Amino acid sequence: MAVLDETQVKEGVDQETVDAVREVGGAYKYGWETDIEMEYAPKGLTPDIVRLISEKNEEPEWMTTWRLEAYDRWLTKEEPDWAMVDYPEIDFQDQYYYARPKSMEVKPKSLDEVDPKLLATYEKLGIPLKEQMILAGVEGAEDAPAEGRKVAVDAVFDSVSVGTTFQAELKKAGVIFCSISEAIKEHPELVRKYLGSVVPVSDNFYATLNSAVFSDGSFVYVPPGVRCPMELSTYFRINAENTGQFERTLIIADKGSYVSYLEGCTAPQRDTSQLHAAVVEIIIEEDAEVKYSTVQNWYPGDENGKGGIYNFVTKRADCRGDRAKVMWTQVETGSAVTWKYPSCILRGNESQGEFYSIAIANNMQQADTGTKMIHLGKDTRSRIVSKGISAGKAQNTYRGLVSMHPKAKNSRNYTQCDSLLIGDKCGAHTVPYIEVKNNSSRVEHEATTSKVDDDQMFYCRQRGMDEEEAVALVVNGFCKDVLQALPMEFAMEAQQLVAISLEGSVG
Amino acid sequence: MALDDRRQSVTDERLSAMVVPDVGCTAEARQAALGRVRSLGLPQGRDEYWKFTRPDTLVQPDAPAASIFKDDETPVFDSFDRLKIVFVDGVFAPDLSDDLSLEGVEIDRLEDVCCTDDHWAEELYGTLEAAGQTPVARPLAALNTAYAGDGVTIRVTGKPSKPISLIYTHEAEDSDVFLHHVIRVESGAEATILENGPAAARFNKCMEIDIADTGILHHIRAQGRDHQRRAVTHMFARLGRESVFKSFTLTANGVLTRNECVIELTGDDALAHVAGACVGDGDFHHDDTVFVTHDAVNCESRQVFKKVLRNGATGVFQGKILVKEGAQKTDGYQISQSLLLDDDSQFLAKPELEIYADDVVCSHGSTSGAIDEDGMFYLRARGVPKPIATDLLTLAFLAEAVEEIENEDLRDEINTRLQSWLERRRG
Numbered sequence: 001m002a003v004l005d006e007t008q009v010k011e012g013v014d015q016e017t018v019d020a021v022r023e024v025g026g027a028y029k030y031g032w033e034t035d036i037e038m039e040y041a042p043k044g045l046t047p048d049i050v051r052l053i054s055e056k057n058e059e060p061e062w063m064t065t066w067r068l069e070a071y072d073r074w075l076t077k078e079e080p081d082w083a084m085v086d087y088p089e090i091d092f093q094d095q096y097y098y099a100r101p102k103s104m105e106v107k108p109k110s111l112d113e114v115d116p117k118l119l120a121t122y123e124k125l126g127i128p129l130k131e132q133m134i135l136a137g138v139e140g141a142e143d144a145p146a147e148g149r150k151v152a153v154d155a156v157f158d159s160v161s162v163g164t165t166f167q168a169e170l171k172k173a174g175v176i177f178c179s180i181s182e183a184i185k186e187h188p189e190l191v192r193k194y195l196g197s198v199v200p201v202s203d204n205f206y207a208t209l210n211s212a213v214f215s216d217g218s219f220v221y222v223p224p225g226v227r228c229p230m231e232l233s234t235y236f237r238i239n240a241e242n243t244g245q246f247e248r249t250l251i252i253a254d255k256g257s258y259v260s261y262l263e264g265c266t267a268p269q270r271d272t273s274q275l276h277a278a279v280v281e282i283i284i285e286e287d288a289e290v291k292y293s294t295v296q297n298w299y300p301g302d303e304n305g306k307g308g309i310y311n312f313v314t315k316r317a318d319c320r321g322d323r324a325k326v327m328w329t330q331v332e333t334g335s336a337v338t339w340k341y342p343s344c345i346l347r348g349n350e351s352q353g354e355f356y357s358i359a360i361a362n363n364m365q366q367a368d369t370g371t372k373m374i375h376l377g378k379d380t381r382s383r384i385v386s387k388g389i390s391a392g393k394a395q396n397t398y399r400g401l402v403s404m405h406p407k408a409k410n411s412r413n414y415t416q417c418d419s420l421l422i423g424d425k426c427g428a429h430t431v432p433y434i435e436v437k438n439n440s441s442r443v444e445h446e447a448t449t450s451k452v453d454d455d456q457m458f459y460c461r462q463r464g465m466d467e468e469e470a471v472a473l474v475v476n477g478f479c480k481d482v483l484q485a486l487p488m489e490f491a492m493e494a495q496q497l498v499a500i501s502l503e504g505s506v507g
Numbered sequence: 508m509a510l511d512d513r514r515q516s517v518t519d520e521r522l523s524a525m526v527v528p529d530v531g532c533t534a535e536a537r538q539a540a541l542g543r544v545r546s547l548g549l550p551q552g553r554d555e556y557w558k559f560t561r562p563d564t565l566v567q568p569d570a571p572a573a574s575i576f577k578d579d580e581t582p583v584f585d586s587f588d589r590l591k592i593v594f595v596d597g598v599f600a601p602d603l604s605d606d607l608s609l610e611g612v613e614i615d616r617l618e619d620v621c622c623t624d625d626h627w628a629e630e631l632y633g634t635l636e637a638a639g640q641t642p643v644a645r646p647l648a649a650l651n652t653a654y655a656g657d658g659v660t661i662r663v664t665g666k667p668s669k670p671i672s673l674i675y676t677h678e679a680e681d682s683d684v685f686l687h688h689v690i691r692v693e694s695g696a697e698a699t700i701l702e703n704g705p706a707a708a709r710f711n712k713c714m715e716i717d718i719a720d721t722g723i724l725h726h727i728r729a730q731g732r733d734h735q736r737r738a739v740t741h742m743f744a745r746l747g748r749e750s751v752f753k754s755f756t757l758t759a760n761g762v763l764t765r766n767e768c769v770i771e772l773t774g775d776d777a778l779a780h781v782a783g784a785c786v787g788d789g790d791f792h793h794d795d796t797v798f799v800t801h802d803a804v805n806c807e808s809r810q811v812f813k814k815v816l817r818n819g820a821t822g823v824f825q826g827k828i829l830v831k832e833g834a835q836k837t838d839g840y841q842i843s844q845s846l847l848l849d850d851d852s853q854f855l856a857k858p859e860l861e862i863y864a865d866d867v868v869c870s871h872g873s874t875s876g877a878i879d880e881d882g883m884f885y886l887r888a889r890g891v892p893k894p895i896a897t898d899l900l901t902l903a904f905l906a907e908a909v910e911e912i913e914n915e916d917l918r919d920e921i922n923t924r925l926q927s928w929l930e931r932r933r934g
Contacts, residue, residue: 439847
């Protein structure tokens with residue numbers, strides 16, 4: 001934190017903002033380790049390791065073959081180097097690709113059988129694996145209606161899912177929510193149909209790696225017309241040293257359904273960097289809607305850039321049906337290196353994609369993140385709101401693509417990305433790609449210093465606020481709008497960032 | 508690092524078809540440039556910097572033929588009192604050109620630099636181009652430095668009474684031309700440089716511009732119309748303290764045009780504006796690639812690019828503002844907009860910012876869409892026929908770029924040309 005403390009903050013930048021960033025970039029709260037006996041696969045990546053992972057998950061033959069094909073593809077792929085991130089070469093043979101607590105050797109039948117140490121871990125993280133009504137630490141939740149407060153949790157610890165709560169209740173509604181390893185066994189027809197259909201096996205280097213070695217993750221299926229009765233969430237915890245976590249999430253929202261999904265992640269504080277390469281695939285059919293929210297808080301490394309998670313994630317939603325809707329919301333505060341572009345394929349007519357992001361990089365962190373909006377269907381809409389904040393010696397890049405295909409008539413995109421620099425040793429970058437191939441669509445990209453609405457300013461000034469105050473109010477209100485896109489449970493964690501204003505920001 | 512096989516073979520093929528001119532004192536700079544071409548290799552379609560424009564026809568050994576375009580329209584800038592320097596298919600034509608002596612400016616043919624001892628341009632030739640190769644490689648500019656057959660050197664020492672006008676005429680259907688100009692504006696000096704004409708079937712032009720403290724340079728270019736040429740042009744400008752560089756380009760057709768502009772603000776309080784208006788119809792691909800580096804305090808840069816596209820035309824904009832650490836109080840602005848008059852045309856843009864200083868104002872915007880319906884309704888409601896209303900709204904759309912031309916007469920000239928281009932297409 002020393003770096004930020006010594007930083008000369010430029011006049012005009014809100015002190016609250018600085019404090020909030022300081023708080024976020026301060027001592028990492030989740031840096032402790034669970035002392036638990038682990039079982040590892042041998043180090044390195046070979047076809048045998050791929051087979052071993054498949055075997056440990058008791059997978060059918062087709063899945064093993066799928067993985068092995070991915071492994072072969074991976075060998076032919078090159079690590080991407082276009083992102084504005086710089087890190088030492090990763091030795092992919094010097095990693096464990098599978099690690100699970102010994103106590104998970106025999107999969108517990110219910111949460112009661114789960115190793116108390118594991119339960120304690122999640123308790124400590126504020127994610128108790130009990131089917132209780134309220135998540136610990138959520139203030140004000142008492143006032144919310146009982147139904148709205150339930151959150152089903154799938155907890156992933158290193159390579160395995162520890163347990164999933166509220167499964168029975170969800171089953172009543174017809175919703176399937178379980179670990180992906182369980183889904184491969186229990187619902188092979190669904191997994192086979194959809195796995196790799198949004199992010200193809202050979203999509204990119206890390207997605208291909210993930211396809212070969214993913215060990216667990218979550219699976220969601222919401223049947224036609226069903227509004228998922230509670231929020232679903234997955235909490236990823238990396239605990240073992242030198243272990244990569246490769247989770248795979250597959251969400252299918254069938255016709256007319258709705259689901260809100262939350263994702264959280266933390267890792268212990270270590271001097272060595274760890275690899276995390278996840279793939280999230282979302283399929284959204286006609287009239288269905290999915291909200292996907294992430295608070296990414298992997299260990300970011302210390303102020304000298306030692307340790308931290310390398311977060312290389314491929315997330316993509318495919319709006320297959322007409323009027324399908326997806327909303328990505330992310331608060332990215334952790335990881336030493338972030339490489340993440342949650343994307344929307346707007347295939348169905350009138351489908352909608354939204355992306356709201358706040359990325360904070362402090363100390364030596366590097367974040368290269370953004371989104372892709374691929375407009376294929378008619379009358380499709382997309383909106384991108386991205387706020388990047390850099391402090392210390394961090395580098396923060398927004399990278400995005402908006403593509404209007406010739407057939408995507410009357411489509412619309414609006415993009416706004418703002419960046420704020422705190423201190424003169426950090427960097428903020430914007431790399432948008434815009435491709436417009438028809439003339440009935442409108443695309444607007446904006447990145448301005450302070451996009452404060454004149455009318456709102458006038459309103460505030462008229463009521464006696466000075467300009468500074470008025471700007472702060474308007475900008476804060478805007479930022480809150482983004483944060484309000486988060487479900488309540490996550491909003492609590494993100495609350496610390498709410499005070500951030502974008503005064504003095506650069507586009 | 509060794510080049511990959513494909514790039515190596517494309518580069519070898521091109522180089523083997525060419526001969527470095529015998530050039531006296533620029534020989535060293537040319538050999539160094541050749542070295543850059545060999546180590547960088549020529550661009551390939553899969554290169555990130557050529558994502559939106561295919562470089563094949565600019566790179567291949569032979570220039571694709573382009574028929575000579577003739578019509579009875581008076582050439583642009585013809586009514587202006589100016590000092591004419593004419594190149595026919597890339598070769599200086601003394602008979603068609605004016606006497607090169609003018610008070611406040613020294614003009615030499617590139618050839619003459621090569622046989623004059625201690626010519627001021629000697630140390631500048633290839634220098635800004637070489638510096639402009641990082642952080643992004645521009646091998647076609649290095650190719651130009653190595654092989655340029657002709658060009659002029661212009662040293663502005665005072666305030667010449669009229670603009671210096673570079674005119675490029677095209678007479679051979681398969682001409683493949685490399686021109687290289689070196690311009691230096693001394694402290695307190697001010698000049699206007701005009702450029703027009705199709706030049707060749709394939710045209711590779713490089714301009715190195717060094718503006719000393721408090722120097723001022725205006726540059727207005729009209730890239731012909733309705734011809735079939737392919738062109739890649741590079742402008743490398745280095746700006747000293749309190750200097751000013753304003754460049755405007757009008758492009759009206761041409762099969763393929765890639766205009767790269769690389770500006771480095773190295774002195775405090777300098778100002779650089781680069782603007783472009785482009786109207787494309789049919790088989791037309793136009794690419795504006797701009798890279799502005801702020802490396803001094805309190806500088807201002809503006810990039811204003813407007814493109815009107817129809818009948819399958821493609822417009823590309825790749826703009827970047829790089830603010831280096833310490834370049835505080837930077838004011839950077841970038842706007843790229845396209846008006847698509849039909850569904851077949853496309854606009855591809857990558858407006859980038861890379862910022863390492865905290866006390867700066869940088870903004871960029873990019874929009875794309877059809878003619879404004881409200882504007883159209885307003886005009887139609889007042890009895891303006893649709894084709895005229897379309898032209899009016901098109902001119903209004905282009906105005907922000909055209910207004911970057913400071914001189915009123917030149918601005919009017921460009922507007923007239925735009926208007927007649929639109930009228931011709933109204934049918």
